[in-house]
Amino acid sequence: xxxxxxxxxxxxxxxxxxxxxxxxxxxxxxxxxxxxxxxxxxxxxxxxxxxxxxxxxxxxxxxxxxxxxxxxxxxxxxxxxxxxxxxxxxxxxxxxxxxxxxxxxxxxxxxxxxxxxxxxxxxxxxxxxxxxxxxxxxxxxxxxxxxxxxxxxxxxxxxxxxxxxxxxxxxxxxxxxxxxxxxxxxxxxxxxxxxxxxxxxxxxxxxxxxxxxxxxxxxxxxxxxxxxxxxxxxxxxxxxxxxxxxxxxxxxxxxxx
Numbered sequence: 047x048x049x050x051x052x053x054x055x056x057x058x059x060x061x062x063x064x065x066x067x068x069x070x071x072x073x074x075x076x077x078x079x080x081x082x083x084x085x086x087x088x089x090x091x092x093x094x095x096x097x098x099x100x101x102x103x104x105x106x107x108x109x110x111x112x113x114x115x116x117x118x119x120x121x122x123x124x125x126x127x128x129x130x131x132x133x134x135x136x137x138x139x140x141x142x143x144x145x146x147x148x149x150x151x152x153x154x155x156x157x158x159x160x161x162x163x164x165x166x167x168x169x170x171x172x173x174x175x176x177x178x179x180x181x182x183x184x185x186x187x188x189x190x191x192x193x194x195x196x197x198x199x200x201x202x203x204x205x206x207x208x209x210x211x212x213x214x215x216x217x218x219x220x221x222x223x224x225x226x227x228x229x230x231x232x233x234x235x236x237x238x239x240x241x242x243x244x245x246x247x248x249x250x251x252x253x254x255x256x257x258x259x260x261x262x263x264x265x266x267x268x269x270x271x272x273x274x275x276x277x278x279x280x281x282x283x284x285x286x287x288x289x290x291x292x293x294x295x296x297x298x299x300x301x302x303x
Contacts, residue, residue, distance in 0.1 A: 059084055060092050064101065064113075068180075072110035121178065130252065130261045131162045133295035138263065141288055142167045145281075148266040150176065151252070151292070154192040154259075157204050159183055162261070170267030184208045184222050185215050187237035187249035188262040193226045194251050195259030201226075214239040234282045238269055246272045248281045250289035255297025263289050 062082045066073060073081075079089035093111060096102040100116030125131045130151060138149040146167035152159045158180040166172050183189030184205060193201060201219065208217040216222045229235045229251070238246045247266035254260040265272070265281050272281065290298070 056092070059088070060096060063089070063092055063096065064117075067102075067111075067113045070113075070174075072105070072108075072112045074110060078111065125162060125177070128162060129296060130292070134252075134261075134263065134292045135163055137288060137291055138163060139165045141165075141265070141284065142170075145265060145284065146170070147271060148172070149263065149288075150188070150266060151261055151263045152181075152188050152192070153261040154183070154195065155180070157183065157206075159186055159189045159192060159262075167267070169271040181241065182209065182211070184217075185211050185237070185241040186264075187235040187247045188264045190222075190226050190229050190235040190237075191249045191251040191262035192259060193222075194230055198223055198226075211241050212239050212243055216240065232282075233286050236274065236278065236282075238274060244269055246274055248272070248274070248278065248285045250282075250285035252289045252296070253293045253298040257298065260293065260296055260298075263292060 059082060063078055066078055066081045075089055075093060076086060078093065079086040082089060084092075093102060093104075097104055097111070097114070100114045102111050103114045104111050130153060134151040138151060142149040142165035146169040148164060148166050148170035150161055150164040152161045154160070159182070161176045161179050161181070164172075164176045181189070183193060185208075196204060201223065205219070205222075208215070208219065208222065210217050216225060225235070234248055234250045236246075236248055245266065246269040247264045249262050249264035251259050252261045252263060263285065265285055274281070
């Protein structure tokens with residue numbers, strides 16, 4: 047693992063270890079060492095330090111490590127400090143209750159869609175939160191909205207190869223640019239089966255006080271619950287109106303668009 051000049055190597059290694067747990071799976075010391083590209087003895091010392099700080103937990107029976115409770119405190123503080131989370135939380139919760147579907151808000155982060163919050167309605171239940179999860183830009187409706195804030199000539203370099211997740215996934219940058227242009231024209235994006243089979247969503251961009259793209263929100267759930275073949279216009283209107291309400295909390299006014 048190479049550290050940029052001016053960084054502290056041990057801190058960089060500790061951060062790389064924490065990132066291994068991003069998929070939510072417990073890990074053994076040997077697997078952590080291999081994934082981080084460090085020796086097992088070094089990994090053990092770093093894991094012990096992170097455990098003592100509450101950033102990791104260790105199962106004394108299976109010796110498996112998982113993320114610790116201190117990260118809940120830090121993650122909650124980070125969310126509560128984020129202007130978009132604060133502006134959207136109650137609005138999205140109310141919308142999820144009204145529609146019975148899922149609602150989400152996300153930002154562009156390191157070339158991915160980063161979820162800040164999600165709420166579930168009775169027609170779109172989940173047994174886990176997706177806040178903090180990263181999804182591919184090109185295969186999600188929110189990603190296409192977020193690309194409105196990226197100049198077209200920069201998108202290919204930022205995204206690299208477009209991975210195929212299903213037969214519906216867009217894997218050609220020219221086609222993706224056309225899809226983003228369609229979002230700009232009509233004010234919303236749609237995804238059916240592009241990232242996961244049986245899932246659908248309608249998203250709209252959220253703009254800031256300067257008219258730039260601050261994030262995106264989406265209405266999501268099973269395709270059978272969204273029924274886009276007859277509800278697309280209705281749900282798109284909800285998405286656009288909700289995105290504008292959130293944007294207004296950030297200082298956006300329609301006259302700036």
